[in-house]
Amino acid sequence: MVNYLIVTFAVTLIYFASAERLSTYVRLIALHGLLLCGIAVFELKEVNLVNLLFIIAETLFFKAMILPWLLGRIIGRSGVTRVHRQAVPGFYMLLFSIAGLLISVSLARILLNPFINTIYLAIALFTLYTGLLLIVTHQLIISHLIGFLVVENAVFFFSLAVGSEMPMLINIGILLDLFVGALILGFFGLKLKPHTNELTMLKD
Amino acid sequence: MMLLIFFILSILLAGFALLSPGKAITKGIAVVFSASLIALAIHAWINTGSTELSYFTFDGTSVLLLSVLALLTLPTVYHGFIYTRDDTLKRFNIYHSGLIGLMTFMTGAYLANTMTVLWIFVEATTLAVAVLIYHDRTEIALEATWKYIFICSTGIALAYLGILFLGLIYGRGDTPNLSFSSLSQVAAKADPLYLKIAFVFVVVGFSTKMGLFPMHTVTIDAHSVAPPPVSALISTTLMNVGFLGIFRVYSLFASSPVLPFMNSVLMLAGVLSLLIAAGYMLKAKHVKRMLAYSSFENMGLVAIALGIGGQGYYASLLLVILHSLAKSSLFYQMGQLSRILHTFRLDECGKYMKLYPAGGAVLLTGMITILAIPPSGMFIPEFMIFRAMVTGGQWLVLVVSVILLTFVIYAMSTRVMHISFSPPRGEGTPVMSDVVNPAETISQFVLLGLVIAACFYQPPFLVDMISKSIAILPK
Numbered sequence: 001m002v003n004y005l006i007v008t009f010a011v012t013l014i015y016f017a018s019a020e021r022l023s024t025y026v027r028l029i030a031l032h033g034l035l036l037c038g039i040a041v042f043e044l045k046e047v048n049l050v051n052l053l054f055i056i057a058e059t060l061f062f063k064a065m066i067l068p069w070l071l072g073r074i075i076g077r078s079g080v081t082r083v084h085r086q087a088v089p090g091f092y093m094l095l096f097s098i099a100g101l102l103i104s105v106s107l108a109r110i111l112l113n114p115f116i117n118t119i120y121l122a123i124a125l126f127t128l129y130t131g132l133l134l135i136v137t138h139q140l141i142i143s144h145l146i147g148f149l150v151v152e153n154a155v156f157f158f159s160l161a162v163g164s165e166m167p168m169l170i171n172i173g174i175l176l177d178l179f180v181g182a183l184i185l186g187f188f189g190l191k192l193k194p195h196t197n198e199l200t201m202l203k204d
Numbered sequence: 205m206m207l208l209i210f211f212i213l214s215i216l217l218a219g220f221a222l223l224s225p226g227k228a229i230t231k232g233i234a235v236v237f238s239a240s241l242i243a244l245a246i247h248a249w250i251n252t253g254s255t256e257l258s259y260f261t262f263d264g265t266s267v268l269l270l271s272v273l274a275l276l277t278l279p280t281v282y283h284g285f286i287y288t289r290d291d292t293l294k295r296f297n298i299y300h301s302g303l304i305g306l307m308t309f310m311t312g313a314y315l316a317n318t319m320t321v322l323w324i325f326v327e328a329t330t331l332a333v334a335v336l337i338y339h340d341r342t343e344i345a346l347e348a349t350w351k352y353i354f355i356c357s358t359g360i361a362l363a364y365l366g367i368l369f370l371g372l373i374y375g376r377g378d379t380p381n382l383s384f385s386s387l388s389q390v391a392a393k394a395d396p397l398y399l400k401i402a403f404v405f406v407v408v409g410f411s412t413k414m415g416l417f418p419m420h421t422v423t424i425d426a427h428s429v430a431p432p433p434v435s436a437l438i439s440t441t442l443m444n445v446g447f448l449g450i451f452r453v454y455s456l457f458a459s460s461p462v463l464p465f466m467n468s469v470l471m472l473a474g475v476l477s478l479l480i481a482a483g484y485m486l487k488a489k490h491v492k493r494m495l496a497y498s499s500f501e502n503m504g505l506v507a508i509a510l511g512i513g514g515q516g517y518y519a520s521l522l523l524v525i526l527h528s529l530a531k532s533s534l535f536y537q538m539g540q541l542s543r544i545l546h547t548f549r550l551d552e553c554g555k556y557m558k559l560y561p562a563g564g565a566v567l568l569t570g571m572i573t574i575l576a577i578p579p580s581g582m583f584i585p586e587f588m589i590f591r592a593m594v595t596g597g598q599w600l601v602l603v604v605s606v607i608l609l610t611f612v613i614y615a616m617s618t619r620v621m622h623i624s625f626s627p628p629r630g631e632g633t634p635v636m637s638d639v640v641n642p643a644e645t646i647s648q649f650v651l652l653g654l655v656i657a658a659c660f661y662q663p664p665f666l667v668d669m670i671s672k673s674i675a676i677l678p679k
Contacts, residue, residue, distance in 0.1 A: 111397065113372055128365070135358070141350070148358055155361050158368050184353055 002042040003119065009035045009157075010101065010123050013130045016150065017097035018090045020082050025146045026071045032153050033064025040160055059156075067149065074142060088137045096137075100129040120161035127154035145184065206247045207256040207315070213240050214308040222301040227293060231285055234300045238277040241307060245274035248315075252669075260315040264673035268521065268666075269314045269448060272528045273441045277307060279647035283433040283536045286644065288339075299339055299431070306332035306437065313445045318383040319367050322452065323360070326413060326445060330356045333442065336434040337426050348429035355422035356412045363409020363449065369402035370453075387456045388676075399462045406453045407469060414446025415439075415496075416503045417476040424484075427496035432542070435492060436535035439499040440528035447506060447524055454510060458677050470511030471601055477504025478608040485615035491541065491548045494619060495534055498574055501612050502527045505589060508601065512592045517674040519588035522662075526582045527574070530655045533648035534570040537563055540640050541623075550619055554628035562642035564624045566649065571620040573655050575613050581658025 012028050012035070019025060037059035044052055075081070088096070108122035131154055134147030217237045224230040248262040248270055255261045284303060288296045309332055313325035330353060338349040370382060373394035391399065408418060415423040423443070427435045454466055481501035488494035502523065509520035538548070544560045545553050557564030576582040593602040 111401070113395075113398070116372065144354060148354060148361075151358060151361050155364055155368075158365060184357065 002039055005035050005038045005042070006119055006123055009039070010126060013123075013126055013150075014094070014097050014101070016130055017133060018094045020090060022075050022081055022142060022146075023072075025143075026068045026075065029071060029146065029149055030064050030068040032150075033059050033062070033067070036063060036153065036156060036160070039157075043160060063153075071142075071145070074145075078142065080140060080142065093133070093137065096133060097130065100133065101126050104129060116161050120157070124154055124158040124161055127151075127157055148184070205256065206244060206251075207260055210240055210244045210311070211308065213237075214304060214311075218301045218304040218308070221304060222297050224293075224297050227289075227296055230297050230300050234281045234284070234304065235278075237304045237307070238281050241277045241311065242274045244311065245271050249665075252672075255317065259318055259321045260312070261317040262315065263317075264669050264671075264675075265448060265451065265521070266314045268525060268669050268673060269441070269444045270311060272444065272525055273307060273310055273314070275651075276436070276441060276528065276532050279532070279536060279651070280433045280437060282647060283436070283539055283644075284431070287431045287433055287539050295339065295341075298335065302332050302335035302339075303434070303437075306336065306442075310437075310441055310445055314448060317385070319370060319387070319452075320382050322449060323364060323367055326363070326410070326449060327360050329413070329442060329445060330360065333426070333430075333434070333438060337430045339431050339434070340429070342429075345429050348425045352422050352426045355419060359409045359412030359419045359422075361409075362405050366402045366405030366409055366453075369398055369405060373398050373402075384452060384456060388459075391456050392459050394460065396460065396462050396465075399457050399460055400465050403453055403457060403462065403466055404469060407450055407473060410446045410449035411473070412446065413442060414450060414503050415443050415500050416446070416450075416507055417473045417480060420477065420480070420500050424493060424496045424500065427499075428490055428493045428548070432492075432535050432537075432539035435496075435538065436532040439496065439535060440532045443499060443503060444524055444528060447503070450507075451510070451520075455676055463678065467511040467513060470507045471598070474504040474507030474509075474511060475601060475604055475608075477501065477507065478605060478612075482608040482611040482615070485612055488615065488619065489550050491550060491553065491619075491623065492535075492538055494550075494616065495531065495538070498612070498616060499527070499531055501609075502531070502574075505586065505605070508605065509585070509589045509592070512589065512596050512598060512601075513678065514592045514596060515588045516592040516596075517677050518670055519585035519592065521670045521673055522658075523582060523585035523589075525666075526585065526655050526658055529651045530570060530573040530580070530582065533566065533651040534574060536648050537566045537570065537645070540644055541567075543640055550622065551629040553623040554626050557624040560640055560642075562645040563640070566645050566652070567620055567624055569652050569656075570648070571616060573652050575616060577613075579656050579659045581655045581662075583659055584662075 009032065012031055016025070016028055019028070037056055040052070040055045040059060044055065104126035105122045107125055108118045111121060112118060113121075128151060131147045131150030131152075134150060135144050138144065138147065214237065217233050217240075221230050221233045224233065245267075248267045252262050252264070252267055281300075281303065284299065288299050291299070306329060309325050309328040313322055313329065316322035316325055334349050334353050337352055338345050367382065370387065373387075373390055407416075411417065412419040412422050423438060426438055430438060450470075454470070457463065457466060477500055481497045481504060485494055485497045485501070488497060506520045506523050506527075509516035509523065540560065540563050541553075541556065542548060544563065545556065547553060556567065573580040573582060576586040590602060590606075593599075593605070
């Protein structure tokens with residue numbers, strides 16, 4: 001079952017790379033939250049109940065509900081619905097994404113370790129790659145935000161992959177999520193006005 | 205025990221400062237905090253090598269960097285009082301509460317003896333700095349704060365991935381507590397591939413704080429907007445936090461087979477930092493951005509020094525300390541420059557020596573000091589770095605570094621000379637509408653004096669502490 005969830009997660013990442021509607025991104029972020037919750041429930045059998053509840057609360061409420069809601073508000077305020085300023089066309093993004101998946105799988109095989117499931121490592125690397133790809137190839141603040149949230153999911157995914165051994169590290173990863181989610185989205189995300197969507201005032 | 209008292213006191217003082225009913229009380233709170241930080245630094249010197257609260261150790265490197273912070277705390281608070289004197293009470297309180305928070309978090313990061321605690325405090329510094337960069341509440345401040353938080357958070361997330369890879373070097377069944385002492389025991393026999401990946405992630409992640417290539421842009425933008433006393437901290441003690449993160453991991457892996465790889469990564473990052481800094485300094489149009497690029501250049505040299513090894517280790521730590529003193533005095537001076545000239549744009553600056561001789565003298569002395577021109581104490585570590593390059597046979601790095609530093613010297617000296625003696629290039633002449641007391645420059649002269657004194661005499665306690673810090677590194 002957990003493998004189906006991981007593969008679904010990987011498919012959403014490919015969709016991320018090619019999507020252009022911001023509302024699609026928001027739905028995908030919410031879906032990521034649900035999938036990560038499912039993976040955590042199936043995978044982390046050895047952690048204690050309090051830790052598990054903490055992780056479920058973080059994924060189900062924070063990642064699948066609060067973050068998409070905040071993102072929706074930011075998009076609603078900015079009035080921007082599509083990623084019209086994309087440095088790379090969608091077709092090439094799709095190619096980059098698939099290339100990234102192949103590279104991630106190859107890297108995961110090289111990094112084979114008795115601690116960690118190869119499929120976890122491959123998808124964690126692919127998630128990181130997709131997040132950075134979104135940040136680098138898009139120009140709108142909202143796209144950068146979504147790219148960052150995908151990077152966050154990569155961190156969470158990776159910490160889940162080693163989680164049975166290191167529950168403390170998962171909690172720290174969650175703290176990162178809460179910190180950044182609350183601060184970036186809740187405060188600065190809502191403060192940024194539509195005309196500051198492109199940050200160009202500070203330059204040499 | 206002392207550390208616990210310090211942390212509790214800091215939390216209380218930050219809270220009181222936020223809720224203070226008057227500016228005088230807030231000022232008193234900030235001074236009390238500075239005194240407690242200085243007391244902690246003295247305690248750290250006396251108890252070097254001891255561990256407190258399980259997660260904090262007063263080792264050589266942490267004591268040195270804590271001492272630099274303690275040395276800068278009073279001048280930073282003092283210049284902060286001047287910068288915020290016309291602010292509303294609420295904004296005044298937020299500023300000083302944020303400053304107390306930032307210095308406390310930096311203290312925690314310096315003293316942390318595990319990777320996870322270090323990482324948590326580094327993340328906390330981002331929160332405190334964001335409050336301070338946003339102090340002026342302008343659109344440009346919002347943009348700078350946004351960029352700072354966004355890039356720092358991305359960098360911190362990457363550093364966290366590096367820490368996760370560090371956790372994987374433990375054997376199955378071991379409890380990965382990620383303390384530096386525990387890591388040093390397992391690093392030597394760990395899979396080199398994992399060590400290399402962990403090191404690259406840590407360098408990229410902590411480069412957001414150190415202001416090193418590839419995540420250097422974040423600190424440059426923050427500098428141009430942040431209040432000058434805050435810029436002084438971002439450019440010195442906060443950069444030292446990033447340096448410490450990289451230095452810790454480098455020290456842990458130094459006895460493993462990945463040492464040559466780490467050296468190559470650091471030298472590459474250092475040379476690219478020098479290249480970008482030199483390029484941007486040549487076209488700099490904003491005084492504070494120019495100083496920010498100068499910090500970037502110095503951190504590049506520090507990375508090269510670490511990468512070269514040998515004498516470079518000693519030089520890197522000495523350069524970090526002296527750069528902190530010199531650069532902070534220049535940034536403190538920027539507060540006065542803005543009150544005299546009402547701008548940071550180089551085209552609109554001029555005749556500063558005539559308008560404010562004390563400030564002009566700080567600017568010129570600071571320029572000589574930061575460019576490591578004798579009698580600057582920074583000449584000593586830079587000379588040691590070049591000597592280490594020669595003895596290490598790093599001729600290409602030597603030639604490239606010398607050429608790039610020549611560009612840096614040209615760019616900075618022509619611009620500082622222009623500010624000091626030439627009329628502004630724009631229309632009109634500069635008008636001094638604010639009376640600035642020359643006594644405000646005393647702390648800046650004292651700090652610059654310390655850097656110059658280091659050219660002639662380095663006290664044995666300093667040499668001894670630096671030697672202790674690099675004792676575990678290969679000779």
